[in-house]
Amino acid sequence: MTEFHLNEAQRSLMAEALYLARFLIGQGAEHADPSLVQRRRDRIREIQHALQTQTHPVHRDARPVSAIPLAVRRAFVQALMLVSRYFTVGGLGWRGTLRSPTLSQYCPDPVPPDWHTPDRLLKLCDRFQLGDDCHDTLRHHLSDVDADIAVQRRLIAAVLDTVHLTVEGDAVPPREAFAALFQVLFGGILLNPDKLDGLFTPTQIYFCVDFPTGDRAEDWQALSVPEHQSRLRDLHHQIQTFNFSKFRRFPTFGPCDPATIDGRWVRQVCDRTGLSASEVREMLSKSVGVLPRADAEMVLIHDIWGPYWQLRFSQFESDYASLSDCDEPLRAGETAYTETGPLTCRELFQLQGDTVTL
Structure with a gap:
């Protein structure tokens, strides 16, 4: 190159x-x-x-399909088929109390309707000379992706149903419904509904909290009752502060801790979805975001349309999970898996007399 x-x-x-x-x-x-x-x-x-006049020359001569590496052809066809699912995990059909010109005006490029179909996959596999094994593997992968998306949509619909909201509709949802959801998701914290905006898509929920910018007591009193203000300050600090443990909650990197979600409410969601309590808690910890209301317009378009497709369509979740303990000291038994086999951290060091060498 x-x-x-x-x-x-x-x-x-x-x-x-x-x-x-x-x-x-x-x-x-x-x-x-x-x-x-x-x-x-x-x-x-x-x-x-x-x-x-000084741009890098682009190779424009068509290459025979067989000259393109098989892995590249397969990845390209898989990417084309996954693009057709992008709409289902993004922000189409979002509703909420927040007025967002950016979200309202954003419209992703349209995808031909037949890209959803098995026939399109078959034609693409034929065009790029992918054999039956590749076709079957891609078909099963797409089926798994569609099933995961369906479960996620069912979960969010059930969560909204507990506060008498639905994904469909045109009416602006009441702020009180979002305050009720915030309470069960964040360990019983009560928020003044007037200090909270919320929005949801068929796959995600976001709370936009009007956090005070300073430490004035009256500002925090307007946000919540005194007994919850300390926890709200901690929540605000958690949102504003980076730490590697957030990578466990890709793609929202949010503060929704599975352990703090109300147990009785979780059982209501389980009854509506058929999911286990642990599944509900884990999925919600990665589907619920919290951000300062002042930052909402700046980041929502990215958070809703950006990382969430990576959760469903790529291996990024496991990549980020591997970063969650990066700030911890290396352990002697820490293992890297190389082309020649596993290699532990202790094997990198050699003791020669009184000297340790790397």
């Missing part, structure tokens, strides 16, 4: 282009002299043309 690096002049042009782009898409351009705006538009076009 040919390596391509920007030289100093190209980096300078890129930096100038980014500066101009920020100006042109920002509020500054609205109030600036029109002639200045036009000059900067002309300049960014000049930079675009200059950089295009």
